[in-house]
Amino acid sequence: MTDLEFMDLAERLLRAVEAGCDALNDETDADIDNQRTGGMVTLTFPNRSQIVINLQRPLHEVWMAAKSGGYHYRHVEGTWRDTKGGDEFFAALSRAASEQSGLDLQFHP
Incomplete structure (x- = not known):
């Protein structure tokens, strides 16, 4: 993967996270501040x-730090996967956000 390809894929991931926060704030009582x-x-x-x-x-x-720990993700076969456990990024983000907020929150690519 070239640097340009990485940046394109990573930018899409970050935009999806931001859009997910906006959608969850509109649809739930999550009140997530994203900066x-x-x-x-x-x-x-x-x-x-x-x-x-x-x-x-x-x-x-792409690295994610949450109360549950720190995770590293690489883009593999069309999805972002944890380099150690193989978990998909958005599933892991949903799990961490749900744990930290006390609500059932689902993020999507």
């Missing part, structure tokens, strides 16, 4: 817990 700074999106929940998603350009990875 983007360059290649990093920080989701802050009403209880002040956070999930941070940031791009690691040299490694062609």
Whole structure:
């Protein structure tokens, strides 16, 4: 994968996270504050817990830090997969956001 391909795919992922926050805020009582700074999106929940998603350009990875731990994702066969456990990014984000918010929150690519 070239740097340009990585940035295109990673940008789509970050935009999907931002759009997911907006949709969840419209459809639920989640009240997620999402702030983007360059290649990093920080989701802050009403209880002040956070999930941070940031791009690691040299490694062609997306990293996510949540209360449950830190995770590294690479784009493999059309989807972002955890480099250790193989979990899909949006499933893991949904799980972490649900745990931290106390609501059933679903993010989608």
